[in-house]
Amino acid sequence: MSLSTFTRRAALAALALTFLASPTLAEERLKINIGYAAIGLDNRPYAEGTSAATARAGEYLEKEFGNDPNIKIEWFFFKGAGPAVNEAFANNQLDFAYQGDLPSLIGRANGLKTKYLLASGARKPLYLAVAKDADIKAVAELKGKKVAYQRGTNGHLAAIKILEANGLTEKDIQVINLDSAGTVAALTSQDIDAAFGDTTLINLASKGNAKVIYTTKGDDPRFGRNAGIIGREDFINQHPEITQRIVDAFVRAAQWSSDEPNRATLFELWHKSGTPVPILEDYFSNDKLAYRNSPLIDDLLVSQYEEQGVKAKEFGLIRRDVSVEGWFEPKYLKASLEKLGLQNFWQAYGANGKPLGS
Structure with a gap:
C-alpha cells in the first residue's frame, strides 16, 4: 500500500470515528416549526388569550425538549393570521400551528393534510365596536355602513353569523378587509363606521376612541369562535412520540392557564404581547379560565366545526x-389527560352548548 493511499484511508477512518462520536453529526437536528395565526402589538412574537399563547410565553415546549439537544423549537407569528398559516402549511414550512376554525376548514377543503389535536382558544368571544361619533347602537343598524374585519379568519365567519342573526348579510354592508392594526387606525380616524374584533377593540374603547x-x-x-392546535399529518406519522410530547x-x-389562582x-404573562392587563381582565370578565382554556375535543367543539x-x-x-x-385526532390528547391525571379537570359540553351530565 502506498503512503498516500494509507494516509487517505486513515483520514477517512478518523473522520468516520469523529462522525460516530459526535451526536450532533451522527443525528440530524430536528427543528419543529410552530405557527401562530396572530401577532402581538408592534409585531411582537407573542400573543394572548389562549393556552397556546401561554405555551409560547411560558416556554412550555422549550422546557419539554430542554434535555434533547437535537430538537429545536421555533415559533412563527403571522400578521396574515389563518390564511398565512395555511400558505405555510402548504409549503411544508410548519409542523404545528395555532389556528382558528374557518381558516383551518378552508385549508382542509383545499386539500391540506392536517390533524386537529386539541382545542386552544375555544369559545372566544367577538366584539363589535363603532366609531366614537357614530350613531349606531345595534348590529341591525350596520346596514349600508363601512364595517371592518379580516377576511378568511374565524372572526370573519363569526361576524357573518352575527349579521345573519340580525337580518343582514355581507351584501348589506360595505366590508373593509383589515387586520387588527389597520382596524384600530381606521376606527380611530373614523374612516370606517364599525369593526368586529376582540382585545384591540376593547383597548380602543377604553381610550375613548370607539364604543363597544x-x-x-x-x-x-x-x-x-373556536381555534385549536393543528398538526401536519406527515410530521405526526413520522414522529408520533414527539407529537405526543408536543401535545403534553x-x-x-x-x-x-385554567387554574383560577393563576389569573x-x-x-401578566400574556402582557408580553403588548395587550394591557386591564384589557385582558375585561376580555375574561365573568368567564371561568377553564371554560375558555379547555383543550377538550368535546361534542360542542366538533359540532361547531x-x-x-x-x-x-x-x-x-x-x-x-x-x-x-377523520380530521380530529384525540388520541394524543387522551393520552396526555391520562398521564397528567386530568381526565376530569375540564367540563365537557354537548352540541347544545350545555354541560354534559348536567
Whole structure:
C-alpha cells in the first residue's frame, strides 16, 4: 500500500470515528416549526388569550425538549393570521400551528393534510365596536355602513353569523378587509363606521376612541369562535412520540392557564404581547379560565366545526363541501389527560352548548 493511499484511508477512518462520536453529526437536528395565526402589538412574537399563547410565553415546549439537544423549537407569528398559516402549511414550512376554525376548514377543503389535536382558544368571544361619533347602537343598524374585519379568519365567519342573526348579510354592508392594526387606525380616524374584533377593540374603547356596542359573550355560544392546535399529518406519522410530547406541553399550558389562582399571573404573562392587563381582565370578565382554556375535543367543539363548514360554504367562503370526519385526532390528547391525571379537570359540553351530565 502506498503512503498516500494509507494516509487517505486513515483520514477517512478518523473522520468516520469523529462522525460516530459526535451526536450532533451522527443525528440530524430536528427543528419543529410552530405557527401562530396572530401577532402581538408592534409585531411582537407573542400573543394572548389562549393556552397556546401561554405555551409560547411560558416556554412550555422549550422546557419539554430542554434535555434533547437535537430538537429545536421555533415559533412563527403571522400578521396574515389563518390564511398565512395555511400558505405555510402548504409549503411544508410548519409542523404545528395555532389556528382558528374557518381558516383551518378552508385549508382542509383545499386539500391540506392536517390533524386537529386539541382545542386552544375555544369559545372566544367577538366584539363589535363603532366609531366614537357614530350613531349606531345595534348590529341591525350596520346596514349600508363601512364595517371592518379580516377576511378568511374565524372572526370573519363569526361576524357573518352575527349579521345573519340580525337580518343582514355581507351584501348589506360595505366590508373593509383589515387586520387588527389597520382596524384600530381606521376606527380611530373614523374612516370606517364599525369593526368586529376582540382585545384591540376593547383597548380602543377604553381610550375613548370607539364604543363597544355588542359582544357574543353571554349570548348564544354558537356565535363565538373556536381555534385549536393543528398538526401536519406527515410530521405526526413520522414522529408520533414527539407529537405526543408536543401535545403534553400544550396540555400542561392549558392546565396552568385554567387554574383560577393563576389569573393575575396569567394576564401578566400574556402582557408580553403588548395587550394591557386591564384589557385582558375585561376580555375574561365573568368567564371561568377553564371554560375558555379547555383543550377538550368535546361534542360542542366538533359540532361547531361541522356547522362552520356548512356555513362557510353557504356564505361562499368555501367552494366545496368540507368534512371533519377523520380530521380530529384525540388520541394524543387522551393520552396526555391520562398521564397528567386530568381526565376530569375540564367540563365537557354537548352540541347544545350545555354541560354534559348536567
